Amino acid sequence: MNRRLAQGIDGAPAPQLREPVAAVVALGANLGDRAETLESAVRALRALPLVTKVVVSTPIESVAVRVAGPDADAPAYLNAVALVTTRLAPTVLLTYLHAIEERHGRERRERWGDRTLDLDLVSYPGVTSDDSTLTLPHPRAAEREFVLAPWLEVDPDAELAGSGRVDELLAHLRGDA
Template sequence: MSRRLAQGLGDDGASDTSEPVAAVVALGANLGDRAATMESAVQALRALPLVTGVVVSTPIESIAVRVTGPDAAAPSYLNAVALVTTRLAPSVLLSYLHAIEARHGRERRERWGDRTLDLDLIAYPGVTSADAALILPHPRAAERDFVLGPWLEIDPDAELAGYGRVDEVLAHLRGDA
């Protein structure tokens, strides 16, 4: 079986369903002109094949998070979340996200290091995956208020597979539950 068929893809990279889904993509940047970079990335998302809509949250500032925890000495992040209405399969969408990052100067030198642009595929409706190349939902989404808050802004009824309603996950994370 070809890899494309194993991934449920047609020749055009679409998923095996003709119905579009609203994939959740987190955007972040803490180097350079963060706002301009993120706006350029949103335009690149809108230009992707088989993408028919992109709704983006209001950007928020957040402290950098390192492997060792929050780092107030590092440049702060500008973060947002986008709902990307697409027929692209999740693996294909992720490949496009990595290409957009590369076009914006993203270098993968250090885990959780500073970056010009970070695009993470957070969730893709109806898909869970533990494959090392594509983990869905994103393994740390439920731990990141800078993902959950903006996501909730643009989708008040959002649910995170394996965790439940995003508003409840966020309230628990913030200690409000």
């Protein structure tokens, strides 16, 4: 196989053909022009190969979450969720997400530290993974209002594999359940 075809764009693994699915991608930024960064990231998602549709929630602001818990003294995050209709394999999609982060100046210095852009693959229909490079569904998605609320906006019938309906998870977090 041609090396360029085997690598795909920007040295990433080649896209794999499969039936389209609506993958869930969480977006967040707490450094720089957060709104512009999220808009730019969405444009980059829409430009990916084998992506046919991207539906994005309204951005919401949230307090930074550190390993020790919420940190009101840190710069606030702007968060959104995108449903990305794609035929990319989840590992390939994740590679592209990391490349988009890097193009936006993402540096991985500390766990849960401030960042110019964070793109998390939260859910990929029909796929669960406990691999060190890809954990699906995202292990903390059910605990994050800043993921669940925007996700519910773009998919009122959403379910998080292994955890349940997103509306019920969100109600539980908010103490409404």
